[in-house]
Amino acid sequence: xxxxxxxxxxxxxxxxxxxxxxxxxxxxxxxxxxxxxxxxxxxxxxxxxxxxxxxxxxxxxxxxxxxxxxxxxxxxxxxxxxxxxxxxxxxxxxxxxxxxxxxxxxxxxxxxxxxxxxxxxxxxxxxxxxxxxxxxxxxxxxx
Amino acid sequence: xxxxxxxxxxxxxxxxxxxxxxxxxxxxxxxxxxxxxxxxxxxxxxxxxxxxxxxxxxxxxxxxxxxxxxxxxxxxxxxxxxxxxxxxxxxxxxxxxxxxxxxxxxxxxxxxx
Numbered sequence: 001x002x003x004x005x006x007x008x009x010x011x012x013x014x015x016x017x018x019x020x021x022x023x024x025x026x027x028x029x030x031x032x033x034x035x036x037x038x039x040x041x042x043x044x045x046x047x048x049x050x051x052x053x054x055x056x057x058x059x060x061x062x063x064x065x066x067x068x069x070x071x072x073x074x075x076x077x078x079x080x081x082x083x084x085x086x087x088x089x090x091x092x093x094x095x096x097x098x099x100x101x102x103x104x105x106x107x108x109x110x111x112x113x114x115x116x117x118x119x120x121x122x123x124x125x126x127x128x129x130x131x132x133x134x135x136x137x138x139x140x141x142x143x
Numbered sequence: 144x145x146x147x148x149x150x151x152x153x154x155x156x157x158x159x160x161x162x163x164x165x166x167x168x169x170x171x172x173x174x175x176x177x178x179x180x181x182x183x184x185x186x187x188x189x190x191x192x193x194x195x196x197x198x199x200x201x202x203x204x205x206x207x208x209x210x211x212x213x214x215x216x217x218x219x220x221x222x223x224x225x226x227x228x229x230x231x232x233x234x235x236x237x238x239x240x241x242x243x244x245x246x247x248x249x250x251x252x253x254x255x256x
Contacts, residue, residue, distance in 0.1 A: 016222070019201030026205070043205050044181055051177075051198075104194045109178035116182070 002032065005065040010053045012079070015103075018054040021062050022047040025073075032066065034139065041117040042071055042137050048110040049075040049133050055100055056080060057130065067139075070119075074134045081127040089115065089123075144168050144252060146209055146233060149189070153247055155212060155235035158219055162231045168209045171253045173245050177202050184208060189253070191241055195219050200226040210234065214241045 006028075008021035026043040046062065053060035057079030065072045082088045089111050096106025111133075115121050118135035125131040146166040150157060157164065169187030174180050175194055184190060186207040192199065195217050203211055210233035213219060219227065219234050227234045237244055 015196070015198060018198055019205070023201065023204065040186075040206075047201065047205055048178065048181065103196055103198070104175050104177040104192075107176035107178045109176070109182050113178055113182045 003065075003067045004028065004032065005063070007064075008062045010050060010057075010060045010062065010077075012054060012056070012058045012060070012077075014054060018051060019047055022050050025062070025064055028064075029066070029071070034066075034071075038071070038137060038139065042073065045114040045117040045135055045137070046073055046075075048113045049073070049135075051105060052110055052131075052133070053077045053079070055096060055105055060130075069138065069140050071137045071139065072134065073136075074132065076130065076132045078130045081129055082123070082125040082131055083127050085123055085125060146189075149248070149251060149253075150235060152251060153237065153239075153244065155237050158224055158234040158236055159228050161228060162233050164233055166209045166233065168253065170255055171245070171248050172255055173241055181206060188255075189248070191245055191248075193217055193241070195223060197223050197226055199223065200230050200232050203232045204230045208232070212237060212244065214239060214244050 022043055025046055029039045057077035060077030063074040087093055091112045092108040094106040094108035100106045119138045120136040122134045146164050146168050168189050171189040172184040173191040175192050180190055180202055184206050187209050189210050190208050191212045193215055212235045214237055216238045
């Protein structure tokens with residue numbers, strides 16, 4: 001298995017292209033013959049992180065790094081930041097406005113879904129500056 | 144259970160009949176919250192919802208769902224239908240409300256597991 005890295009840029013409120021980056025990433029992983037169960041976990045976590053940027057931030061980017069050992073995804077945004085990370089991690093908690101909820105987003109399951117699918121998750125946020133979500137999914141079962 | 148069989152039994156209208164409908168349906172999930180579907184549906188499941196916007200196709204394709212049934216007479220948005228054809232996700236519609244449709248799917252033998 002080879003290594004690969006790259007970046008996708010995201011624009012806030014661009015619901016038309018929302019999910020495209022994660023879908024492209026899924027295609028890249030499929031092309032690298034990574035096990036389908038791993039691809040599914042990466043795609044779900046990446047999609048949730050991507051949607052958070054679309055919903056809450058002005059702009060952001062998804063950086064991916066694939067090695068034979070692990071897949072690391074870093075999603076960095078220029079957004080409002082998360083004042084209370086512990087609260088944001090709680091299933092069912094959301095600050096999404098009504099029109100977003102009417103589209104079926106903002107159920108408060110995004111970050112919990114990322115956590116469920118990742119082996120390691122780190123979340124850094126600064127109010128008024130933005131949020132960085134980084135998660136790793138291991139490829140070699142020996143780890 | 145075959146998707147074709149379900150379509151016939153429940154008189155569903157297929158909005159993008161050009162896609163392959165010879166698909167095995169493994170179960171079903173009903174929800175209008177996208178992350179709920181991502182978290183709790185499984186590969187091969189049918190998804191029952193009132194959401195008609197573009198992003199439902201991304202969810203269906205992400206989870207390899209067998210199709211989406213829009214209830215209460217809702218029809219897919221134009222860009223949703225276009226994307227559904229591209230991504231080969233069958234979209235069906237029915238005038239029935241979710242409760243009735245899900246009851247029928249259940250009696251056909253579909254489960255959420």
